[in-house]
Amino acid sequence: MDNQAPTTPVETWTIQDEQVGTRLDRFLASQVENLSRSAIQQLIADGSVEINQKPATKPGYALRLNDQVRILNFIPSSAAKDIVPQDLPLDVVYEDADLVVLNKASGMVVHPAPGHYDDTLVNALLARYPELRDHKEDVRPGIVHRLDRDTSGLLIVAKNLQTQVALIEQMKDHRIEKRYLALVEGIVSLDRGTIEAPVGRDPRNRQQMTITSVDSRDATTHFKVKERFNHHTLLLLQLETGRTHQIRVHLKAIGHPVVGDPIYGTGRIRFGITLQRQFLHAYQLRFIHPHSGEVIELEAPLPPDLQSVMDDPKHL
Structure with missing residues (x-):
């Protein structure tokens, strides 16, 4: 911010x-x-x-x-002036006067970054919600948290600064519950468990994250097995912290990387599975509305590309 x-x-x-x-x-x-x-x-x-x-x-x-x-x-402030509204499709799951929850499509970058100032979620938000344009120096107007480009699912966006600040505080205090579905390689033996390992920038590759004690931040991921197959396991994961690439790094660390993950997994799609990205989806969201005090609970089903994998279990 x-x-x-x-x-x-x-x-x-x-x-x-x-x-x-x-x-x-x-x-x-x-x-x-x-x-x-x-x-x-x-x-x-x-x-x-x-x-x-x-x-x-x-x-x-x-x-x-x-x-x-x-x-x-x-992002330098000079770059913020170059971010233009773009009429891009958005899948709205919930909306009121203060906030909107979107089901982000795979392939969409959340906010502008060096070398990528167009076709992001922020460009689409500026077109749909003109009031966000008042934050002229903000390259992340309304953004409370983010998802990786190739991760689909639920994302909260605030429509005004007061709501944004309140939701960011909820996020810092771990009061926003985020659950993900991930298909991982191999058979996870434990029915449920917790991964606690600090995540920081990989000193050998600054574009990647890794488990390290140097310049890192504590990270905790809880997991529960939803279903085991012949070669894979479907996990329900809940984040206690929200570090960059946290789920993907933690699952790699326990020897069960996300299927199709090109960075932290093998990147190879085996056993006849057809998939163009990692099998990771922000599935459920629970938070307290900053103004009404209402508990908001939302769920986004698997998108077609991930659901088609589950519909053909002989490859799993």
Whole structure:
């Protein structure tokens, strides 16, 4: 988020011995792909970079041992002005004056990012809900949480700043229940269980996440077996935290990656299954409406591409 809503750090680094003395902008350019030094300098000017929990002011700041460097927003404010409304289809599951819950299609990116400013959910939201355009400097207007591009399912969007702030606080306090369906490789032996392992950026590949104790955040995923097949298991998962790629990283860690996951799984579709993406769907959502106090419980059935896999169990 930008400064109109509570900011959650999206990336954090602790400076090590070999990085001492490096210019701040040069260091960040080496850590973040697809972000030029000029873009990083704009982020610093926007106040989107912090050192030891204080806004960085100089791109040439010489890093010191154990400095904590954080980027709060990867999109320079100048880029926000270029985000245009686009009339793209949206599947609305629930809507009132304050918020809307969408069933996001696989393949749709939630918000603009470097190199991808069009055809996102935000572009579609700006066209459907003109009031969101008032947040001119926000590249994530109304967005409370996100789903990976190829993950389908339920997503909450706030229509006004007050609702957005309240829902973000619910999210931080783990009061929004999110459950997912995932078809995973192999037979999961436990009927239910909990995966607790910190998730952070993979130092060898900055575009991926991994389980690590370095610059990571605690992550907890609960799972329950819904059905076992010959070669696969259908899991119902509930997130206690919402780290980037958390489910996919955690399932890989226990030896049962999501079927079709090109990054954390084998990426190979075997046993005759026809699927063009990972089998992961945000299935159920439960939260308290920030203004009415009503408990909202919603469910989105599996989309056709995932349901067709389940309809042909001989391949499972």
